[in-house]
Amino acid sequence: MNHPYRVLAIALLLVLVGGVAGFGLKPYPIYLISQWAVYTISAIGLNLTLGYAGQISLAQASFVGIGAYATALLMPHGVPFGVTLVIGAAISFILGVLLGFPALRVQGHYLAFVTLALATIAFLVFRNESWLTNGTSGIDKIVRPFPFTSDLAYLWLCLGSLAIVTLGTWWLLRSPWGRAFLALRENPVRASSLGVDVRMYTLLAFAIGAALGGVSGALFAPLGQYIEPAEFALPLSFSLLLMVVVGGSGSFLGPFLGAMVAVALPEVLRSFQDYYLVIYGVMVILLLVFSPDGLVGLIERAVRRRPVAAPAEPAK
Amino acid sequence: MSVVLEARDLHRHFGGVKAVNGVSFQVEEGEILGVIGPNGSGKSTLFNCLLGQIPPSMGQVFLDGKDVTGMKPIALSRRGVSRTFQLLQVFPQLSARENLILAGQEHIGSRMKRLFGKPDAGLTGAADRMLEQFKLSHVAALPAGGLSYGQQKLLDAAMAFMAGPRLVLLDEPAGGVNLSLLGSFRERLRAMNAEGGSTFVVIEHNMDFVMSLCTRVMCIAEGKVIANGKPEDVRNDPTVIEAYLGH
């Protein structure tokens, strides 16, 4: 975080460009930009958990699902969108705290497996509890909240939400909390010797990341106006994780770029039809081989050709 | 003078190995106690028992007269105990200044204040003063991982003082620090002790460093205290020499 204001400005500029571009675009591109905004919010949440606090989670898709179902199920009962969004985020926050408890016991691959198992169970619940979720038939005709009913207006709602999330995350990461999350990732033993409450911050890292997944889900449901359980299964968790890694895990702009690649690539590779996921996967692997810090790392290295050397000690 | 730290008959066994085998001592306010002893004599295990990293098998630890035996590192940190580790433990991706802010931030204000208050928790000034004192001002904004080994070692030690601790336990502070830096480092630690009013316990292998820094030296061998007194006396103690050369 060398230039805290610069990354914020770039992120907000991206959001603004998306909003302005909406004026001249057809519904499908508008839909794609909205999708980008929604995925970015979710990836920002996962980046907080994984990239900053160093805790792997394969359950982010489940929180997107919770947010989506909360909105899809409550809005027909007259609950305003703003409230359903908060409810989805709150449920995700609480479940996120619970998800954090395994992380206090196990780390690394074991944590990956626990979160993967929980995500699988969450998917089974979405699929099987038809009395609540309507099962595999899904829920359709989800209405968009007034006055964001047109595609363009809904795009602005998504981008506006992304802008708020961006500002909030930026503030969080610059605060002592952000520093504590990094400490957690880099050296929990040393951190706790400095008085950092590793337990509390681990749970918070999961909870805040999950809550952002919930927010993203709340926006997701009215965007396509139809949801079904399979959308929130493991592939989405993998996909969100890859967005974070492709963009650059632990960098502020990473999720923005990662989600952009994930949304744009199928369109760019349209002529390759179904092979785009194969190409995407190969690209991710190549990126991990050549630039483990993702696209942001790649760009940074291109911009700053020479690393800044540490000045020598002053002459005595 | 009041007793800051007291160990009473500490034991720690690993299987059949008695790493710490009945250690008792007191540290008075303002003292710099050096702990020496050959490799494998139990110094590190003793430190870990004092600092709540591992619970002692037997015995008690008192901080300002209160029993803190087995208390977790974070709880001890809240009570003003800070430490450094034998191996370098700075946060490489944070700048030197951020490392120091991190070391102090959890000791002031509430958690919510930390989220909504100033991003630096109001510690930039204190961190910069610390950097100046440890002659690190010129590298304040650089990632700690990019500093030289000696600079990182200084930063590591400086972090231990950010919270204004009552008791500081330093585990091999001079290890790997080159000779030219050592003298000023020692003077810095002395000054921190004199001005900050904190009490030190130092494990160290570099004998010159221990002898010239500490007000008192304790030698441990095979898990027991075999000498305790003025640096010169301990250095010339035949049992200490014996311990270093083996049986």
Added chain:
Amino acid sequence: MATDPNSPVLVMDGVVGGYGRMTILNGLSFSVARATITTIIGPNGAGKSTAFKAIFGLLNLRGGRILLEGKDVTGHSPAALIGQGVCYVPQGRNIFPELTVHDNLELGGVALGTTAAMRSRVEEALDRFPILRQKARAQASTLSGGQQKLLEIARGLIARPSLMLIDEPSIGLSPLMVKDVFATLQKLRDQGVSILMVEQNARSALEISDNGIVLETGRTRLVGTAKSILNDPRIAKLFLGAEVDLDEPAPV
């Protein structure tokens, strides 16, 4: 092999090396005489263990030569050195915990590639160390610390080395077990194996040694018979960090 019994087994000639940018060995020179125990002592950070790594081809050297039986072996791989009769018993625990004692021993000969001869050598080793024979079929992790050290030594001997490098064998062992390990080393010496040892436990190591080498900051500071080093009053001070001028003759 017709080797001159008076020629040294190993010669270190001005070896310079270290890790990354840090130089640990600053032109280290010494030699090891045939069928002797030579112990290297010195304060922490003197470069004792690094010297072993240099000999065993685990360090990139920036200068100097290493001669084994008069042949230049600088930069040879561990496998090649094992083939030329060097074995290395590093510090700490180096057994394969989930393999049996027997299988651990057998792996000592893996670099030599001959299967048939190995069985009898393992048997020989088990004969030499009855405690290992008792536990031959047990997982190596069930051995005590001292027994594990003996297993490592026995494993090293499978390749029939002429030179054994052994690093801090006494660490973590009870005094009784240390005696056992040292007695084993003496027996090996009497059978013609040259032993180069690094030991923190200087006094008891020197007591069973023929020669001693004192290292300080990556250089040889003092070489002599074990007895002369043992009786040199300056050594104690060197360990305790006092200024010692080893270039001056010892006070009488």
Added chain:
Amino acid sequence: MMSLLVQVLISGLAIGAIYALIAAGFSLLSQGSQTVNFAQGDFVVLPAFVILAANSYGLPIWAGFVIALVVAALVLGVLFKRLMVDPILPHGAMQLSIATMALSIVLQNSMLNVGGAQAFPFPGINGGIHWGNVFIDWQSVTILLTAVAAVTALNLFMGRTRLGRAIQASAQGPQVARLLGINVTRMVLITFVLNAALVTLAALLISPIYLVKFDNGIGIGLAAFSAAIIGGFNQVRGAVVGGLLLGVVQNFAATFGPTQYRDAVPMLLLIIFILFRPQGLLGRAEERRV
């Protein structure tokens, strides 16, 4: 009732034995080179497609199996190690795991595009015998016997041959193994090839039951991870115990419990074991280093 129990037990053991094969390979990789392979399930499906493809060209199943073995050894063994594991592992074990998730996407979608989305039937063994009122199908028996033979062979190879011991030594202490002159790099490569052979055999055994579908790997992979962890992540014997246990429990749960939560059983076992007995049934608690 009794007859049903025996049938469920036998088919559970059969499935479990296949899980054991896949889990053993998974453990070998994680032990030998810190490779936690999230694409292990897809590694099973790929050879199944190869066998089917060979079969569609008129080759018998055994010939298809041999071809699949060669392809797997090359692609899932050598190339996987050289092109992915070797360059990514230095960046961190977690980076590598994430890369295997990407590999899983690549494999699944490649198979989808080449083979299609339908489930392909795979030739199996029909018939069985009635023993009292218990019906024992040949298929389960064959699977069980073959898988047990394979695992026994693997165990003998690892424990009784010099090469096997050298592989174990390289996994338990690569530094020391190098000091003894063991070519650790080669041992690790052999581990990858062994894994390829195990998944190919598993493909042959499991495909008649689950059919061949491009996304079968997800479920198979989850079961294999669970089996490996339940048994004790780092041991081949653990994989066997974990696999058999999981197969039986899963089969009983599917028969007597709510069908739609059948897939939750391995997941619940996985969570319980990781949180309360992370070393698994047979593993030893690892010493924790501060």
